[in-house]
Amino acid sequence: MSKTFQHLVSTAVPIAIENIDTDQIIPARFLKATTRDGFGENLFRDWRFDTNNEPKQDFILNNPIYKGEVLVAGKNFGCGSSREHAAWAIGDYGFKVVISSFFADIFKNNALNNFILPITVTDEFLDKIFRAIEADPATQLETDLEKQSLKIVATGEEISFDINPYKKACLINGYDDIDYLLSLRKEIESYEASREFNF
Amino acid sequence: MGKTLFDKIWDSHVVVSKPGFPDAVYINTHFIHEVTSPQAFDGLRKRGIPVFRTAKTRATADHNVPTIDQHLPIKEALSRKQVEMLTANTKEFGVELYGLGHPYQGIVHVIGPELGITLPGMTIVCGDSHTSTHGAFGAIAFGIGTSEVEQVLATQCILQYRPKRMKIEVNGQLKKGVVSKDIILYIISKISASGATGYFVEYAGEAIRSLSMEARMTICNMSIEMGARGGLIAPDQTTFDYIKGREFAPKGADWDKALAYWETLYTDADAEFDVVLTFDAADIEPMITYGTNPGMGIGVTQHIPALTEVDDKEKPSFKKSLEYMGLEPGSELLGKKVDYVFIGSCTNSRIEDLRMVADFVKGKKKAEDVVVWIVPGSKQVEAQAKEEGIDKIFEAAGFHLRQPGCSACLGMNEDKVPAGMYCISTSNRNFEGRQGPNARTFLASPLSAAAAAITGKVTDVRELV
Numbered sequence: 058m059s060k061t062f063q064h065l066v067s068t069a070v071p072i073a074i075e076n077i078d079t080d081q082i083i084p085a086r087f088l089k090a091t092t093r094d095g096f097g098e099n100l101f102r103d104w105r106f107d108t109n110n111e112p113k114q115d116f117i118l119n120n121p122i123y124k125g126e127v128l129v130a131g132k133n134f135g136c137g138s139s140r141e142h143a144a145w146a147i148g149d150y151g152f153k154v155v156i157s158s159f160f161a162d163i164f165k166n167n168a169l170n171n172f173i174l175p176i177t178v179t180d181e182f183l184d185k186i187f188r189a190i191e192a193d194p195a196t197q198l199e200t201d202l203e204k205q206s207l208k209i210v211a212t213g214e215e216i217s218f219d220i221n222p223y224k225k226a227c228l229i230n231g232y233d234d235i236d237y238l239l240s241l242r243k244e245i246e247s248y249e250a251s252r253e254f255n256f
Numbered sequence: 257m258g259k260t261l262f263d264k265i266w267d268s269h270v271v272v273s274k275p276g277f278p279d280a281v282y283i284n285t286h287f288i289h290e291v292t293s294p295q296a297f298d299g300l301r302k303r304g305i306p307v308f309r310t311a312k313t314r315a316t317a318d319h320n321v322p323t324i325d326q327h328l329p330i331k332e333a334l335s336r337k338q339v340e341m342l343t344a345n346t347k348e349f350g351v352e353l354y355g356l357g358h359p360y361q362g363i364v365h366v367i368g369p370e371l372g373i374t375l376p377g378m379t380i381v382c383g384d385s386h387t388s389t390h391g392a393f394g395a396i397a398f399g400i401g402t403s404e405v406e407q408v409l410a411t412q413c414i415l416q417y418r419p420k421r422m423k424i425e426v427n428g429q430l431k432k433g434v435v436s437k438d439i440i441l442y443i444i445s446k447i448s449a450s451g452a453t454g455y456f457v458e459y460a461g462e463a464i465r466s467l468s469m470e471a472r473m474t475i476c477n478m479s480i481e482m483g484a485r486g487g488l489i490a491p492d493q494t495t496f497d498y499i500k501g502r503e504f505a506p507k508g509a510d511w512d513k514a515l516a517y518w519e520t521l522y523t524d525a526d527a528e529f530d531v532v533l534t535f536d537a538a539d540i541e542p543m544i545t546y547g548t549n550p551g552m553g554i555g556v557t558q559h560i561p562a563l564t565e566v567d568d569k570e571k572p573s574f575k576k577s578l579e580y581m582g583l584e585p586g587s588e589l590l591g592k593k594v595d596y597v598f599i600g601s602c603t604n605s606r607i608e609d610l611r612m613v614a615d616f617v618k619g620k621k622k623a624e625d626v627v628v629w630i631v632p633g634s635k636q637v638e639a640q641a642k643e644e645g646i647d648k649i650f651e652a653a654g655f656h657l658r659q660p661g662c663s664a665c666l667g668m669n670e671d672k673v674p675a676g677m678y679c680i681s682t683s684n685r686n687f688e689g690r691q692g693p694n695a696r697t698f699l700a701s702p703l704s705a706a707a708a709a710i711t712g713k714v715t716d717v718r719e720l721v
């Protein structure tokens with residue numbers, strides 16, 4: 058997984074399903090690893106493979122026409138369990154950007170902490186992306202984090218997205234939260250000294 | 257202007273607040289378990305740093321543990337490895353562990369409150385989304401990812417943006433046969449699985465106030481199922497009575513001081529919420545879910561929405577969901593045969609839940625072809641149930657009282673619902689495959705689950721109480 062994100066032009070894989078929960082992204086029985094690697098193999102495991110471990114032909118990740126480093130999904134993506142393994146699986150599979158019209162909070166944090174960019178777009182723009190890819194699976198999407206813009210390259214249709222400035226800087230420069238928190242040691246200790254009880 | 261309870265607690269935990277940065281928020285209690293912690297400990301090792309405040313972290317093993325024969329080694333190699341790694345990591349870093357065999361072991365969200373670790377006014381996190389459970393005590397409690405577990409281990413702080421505030425008021429009184437699980441399933445069915453995303457919820461109103469602590473925990477537990485960051489309830493006499501005398505609760509003069517502070521923990525009359533929702537308890541009937549997210553719930557006597565009642569845009573997901581469940585749009589669930597009954601999970605595995613079920617099934621027998629698993633939330637709940645003779649009641653009814661753990665709430669340990677089978681479950685998630693590959697879940701209250709155990713089908717419990 059790369060430790061920065063700035064700019065990406067890529068085709069995308071569309072999964073037009075709403076409320077995709079993290080149990081679908083990575084089922085619980087695959088959470089037993091004790092490292093962060095290798096989860097991509099089991100990304101969307103039960104949608105991708107049948108009970109005999111044969112690829113399900115009707116699932117989009119098994120369709121060679123659709124590929125790319127961008128995942129596009131229906132609203133409320135990443136709801137449910139807080140498992141960061143979902144972000145690890147998405148990153149390990151090779152996705153760098155996830156686009157939806159709505160993300161669950163914990164998933165969004167987890168993605169950002171793993172240098173995967175979650176982009177929230179309007180329902181209309183999400184529809185546009187789905188339709189563009191449906192019409193032409195080779196549709197390229199351009200993500201520019203500095204400008205905070207997402208563009209459908211062929212049509213030039215563009216939308217700007219929100220990201221908080223701190224997280225943006227982290228992604229661009231490859232910092233993480235622990236670096237920042239560790240620098241606050243003095244403040245943390247003086248906070249502790251100011252509290253009589255642990256609540 | 258006054259402050260909400262949430263803001264009072266948040267403000268008193270902000271260590272550093274800088275424009276453009278998320279707040280650095282101090283965490284009073286950090287619970288960890290075997291699934292979401294190994295990579296965090298690994299991160300500390302890589303950075304060469306210790307756990308900053310070992311006494312503020314408590315560990316238990318719950319997700320991977322078998323719920324029979326816990327005295328034997330865990331059979332499944334990967335599960336065993338994860339549990340062993342927790343033991344090794346907590347030992348290496350000096351964190352207290354209530355592991356398998358320990359009298360305090362249990363589901364992380366059951367043991368915190370019962371040990372008096374969870375207290376009003378605290379900030380509590382855990383690498384587990386149902387950490388929201390602890391909000392029932394008037395604490396800010398929420399689930400975090402593993403990178404954040406590492407942050408908290410390293411610094412006892414977390415970086416967070418202040419969420420928006422939502423108040424959900426449930427007024428009036430519950431009808432017979434309707435319990436707290438029905439309240440929360442009802443709310444989620446009304447506002448959807450994403451209806452509170454971005455918000456921290458405060459539950460209020462007469463129907464909430466009159467609930468026991470166990471019942472309040474059931475409500476707060478499922479806050480995450482409507483997308484909320486967490487949910488909390490202002491502490492009151494019910495809260496204080498529950499805490500007093502528990503193992504790690506303040507004692508003596510400390511208790512008096514703590515109590516004086518806790519009594520200030522309420523939302524001021526003139527405080528403002530971003531959103532206020534109001535419900536009437538009398539409108540709630542026993543609830544059951546028919547789909548594959550917790551927002552897809554109906555009153556047990558209602559029918560599943562017909563296709564014509566579903567928004568065009570939601571149709572593909574709706575159809576996929578019902579296909580998975582093997583159910584027809586527009587049909588009824590009442591009378592539908594069930595194969596498994598699971599009473600357990602951090603939502604409904606506390607002593608009060610088991611008492612409620614025991615009361616109901618006393619003198620009754622389970623339907624022949626139903627498998628019934630009752631899984632206590634902790635060793636202490638298990639011991640208490642045995643002391644009260646509840647285990648005997650279950651035995652006579654043909655229910656199997658197992659040992660504590662997450663069990664069939666998630667298909668991770670040995671307890672899985674077989675493919676294609678229907679399970680009425682008191683847990684919190686009905687996602688595809690949640691209880692095992694291709695298992696089909698109906699979420700309901702412990703009472704409704706117990707009723708189904710007796711009749712072998714989805715039943716309106718009101719006809720039996």
Ligand code: SF4
Pocket residue numbers: 318319363364365384386601602603661662665666683684
């Ligand atoms: S009981 Fe279920 S929801 Fe609760 S902590 Fe365990 S796996 Fe998570």
